[in-house]
Amino acid sequence: MPRVASIPAPVSLGEAFWVWLRIAALSFGGPAGQIAVMHRILVDEKRWIGEHRFLHALNYCMLLPGPEAQQLATYIGWLMHKTRGGLVAGGLFVLPGAIAIMALSWIYALYGHVGIISGLFFGLKCAVLAVVLQAVIRIGSRSLKNTVMRSLAAAAFVLIFFFNVPFPLIVLAAGVIGFFGGRAGVAAFQVGGGHGAASGKIVADADTLLGEVLPAHANPTIGQSLRQALVWLVLWLAPVAALFVLMGEGSVFTQIATFFSKMAVVTFGGAYAVLAYVAQQAVEHYHWLSAREMLDGLGMAETTPGPLIMVLQFVGFMGAFRNPGMLSPLLAGTLGGLLATWVTFIPCFLWIFLGAPFIERMRGNKALSGALSAITAAVVGVVLNLAIWFAIHTIFRVVQPFSAGPIHFDLPQLASVDLWALAISAVAIVAMFRMKVGIFTTLGGASAAGIALHFAGVLA
Template sequence: MQNSDQPIAQALPSHGVSLGEAFRVWLRVAALSFGGPAGQIAVMHRILVEEKRWISESRFLHALNYCMLLPGPEAQQLATYVGWLMHRTLGGIMAGGLFILPGIVAIMGLSWIYALYGKIGIVAALFFGLKAAVLAIVLEAVVRIGKRALKNRILIGIAAAAFVAIFFLDAPFPLIILAAGLIGFFGGRAGLPQFQAGNHGNDAQDNDNLLGEHLPAHASPNMGRSVRVAAIWLTLWLVPVLALVLILGRDYVFSQIAIFFSKMAMVTFGGAYAVLAYVAQQAVETYGWLQPGEMLDGLGMAETTPGPLIMVLQFVGFMAAFRDAGALPPLLAGTLGGLLATWVTFAPCFLWIFLGAPYIEVLRGNRALSGALSAITAAVVGVILNLAIWFGIHTIFGNVQAVEWGPFSLDAPVWESVNGWALLLSGAAILAMFRFHVGMLPTLAATSIAGLVLYWTGVIA
């Protein structure tokens, strides 16, 4: 019996989590990845750090800070990073790929329905209750991460400044992260204790995780490996783009989709909302892919289905090819156009992680870098709080209005547009999770069922 068990024991990584078990967990993370980056990061934090204890708080935040600096959806890249840490490149592809798979399937199905039948109000009604639970999950993430990350007044001040900058001053997200990083870098380099890792979460619970705090063998940076990674992922990303341009020409719809969304993949710092206005303008005015207002319909799909909000680009690619199908059947062309937009959007995300993560991992003990990432962690708390408030306003209120006061501006809720049922479900979800410590899944299930009941009884349209 001992001999038959030996090969299995040797096949398991040192942390003891098999690839099959990881697959099931990442599939669960993907299925629950609602609510934009704040909600998705909250779900991952809850499952990976609190429940499974796969990775420590400080390592989770270290990885998150790096992903926040990259173009593209930070939550999907964070999943790829942790998957890579746990099970090498295959684990990263599995975690990152599964993270977007439910969104790909959902957006594609909804795009078909939209193209054939027009607006689909049932989708918003279907996920009405789900949004209430997501709001509670996001708020819980702010509290959990804030308690662990904001261990002194300087870090609290950075978090507050980041919130004010992004919520009231509409400061660019990359500028906020850069400013926080510079403050932390010089503070850490000067040896200020407020910026050292031990002051924001490196406690006993941090050491109680399966991955441990050591550097895995595959995470050691190697120039030869870096060159191979860059060559492989640049080929996978750009060769299809070049092939389409050479075979079909630059003016063909598939070539336009490949080039345009490859450019977008390079500049999506700060999440989907940083570029959606530009994408909408280009898709309507320059390319004629969408009709005015249709971008909001696509965004509604992305907001109410699992996966990153940037998945809305699949809807844009679908409609572009559907309306300019050429010799192909329109639905087939739309499907290919949507998948092409998704591919050139997410292929670079794997490149950024597999190329850069080893260097970020080996620098975890660097005092200046630790200080920079400590400050970025604090700023991220402020940014997530901003996202939580934004998500809450748009969940509970039907309309917002721009309010300006000197240099300050914000989208304030129109109080007359409050949705009483949304407010009631959100309050119940928050009470359940914070007061009675009800789990994430039961809360999601209860609010989803409540939303469906309200729809079936005609209370909500």
């Protein structure tokens, strides 16, 4: 393959700032769309990083807990401009979505149950079912390439849907199986991972700004690594400890800080995988919001820039809004949302700044590749669970828990079916899968249908 004629000139952090801001403003469509945007701009257009190095960074970000697209941005920003570059890239990736979700949370809390707003969110959450179903098929088509991967996906679904096995245990078990399978050289575990890059001409690493050379800051001393770990652990855990001491474990703010800190450690496989676990805990254990409100929050995150996991800010907002203590509900909600965002994303910087130097040296590691493949397969089963959970709570007005020995799951009452919700969901699925209508057009159309039903007096 012919070499590119010239290598791009060095880029200052100030120049990179505007490129990262552009990427952040275009980061719609979930991780697949976000990674495609980064690939188009950073690899094809700017040639800051080559194809092989981009995919290497992506595949190992997939192994980390947290949103892989935001961590990929942080990783590449760190490669280019050290810690400051990672902060700029990763921080800007989160900022637009954080602002948008906070504004929508205020609107939802103040007007969410008023006429036209209720109609809008009714249509939106019906269309979200099509989006989640598309995620199941998209991830499954990439990762379930053999019987072993399909078996892992099926086992993950059965364990989480029928036996309520915690999501973290499922991910851990899949990772362990894949790790040892990959290390043993079993072919079934070497199927790759990631969301894939844009197709077209491959940009060689040697013809890019970063080139193939390992940067000097990718060779830190033990002291430097320990300082990085200490700084980010303090930024992450000091607020959590302070809430425990000052407000006690019964405070909603302490619960938000501890729960989402745990999520930051176990959110392998992307937002769709962990949302099933978050929804079950936030709705059924903490009672911060209802299942339908959880769907509304997911609809917000789907239609705003930034990581889909930003929906956790909405969950934290509603939890504190409903339990404000001596604060005003809106102030409590704002603090709860910001707290959830802080403990969700601060660990992402820890994983990258501490682990990136080692990740850069681990190209072609079969054991870790096997772990990634197994985790991705298990995530298909977990996301299928999420799709069914959302469908049950959207299409049926009455859902009752069913138990028989170790088996526990939500059983809908067939007579309580909401025909309008079923109809909008069905149309959204047909639009996205058969007519190839885009996600924003589908969500917009479904929202318009909900509003029309409100004006027609159909919605209660």
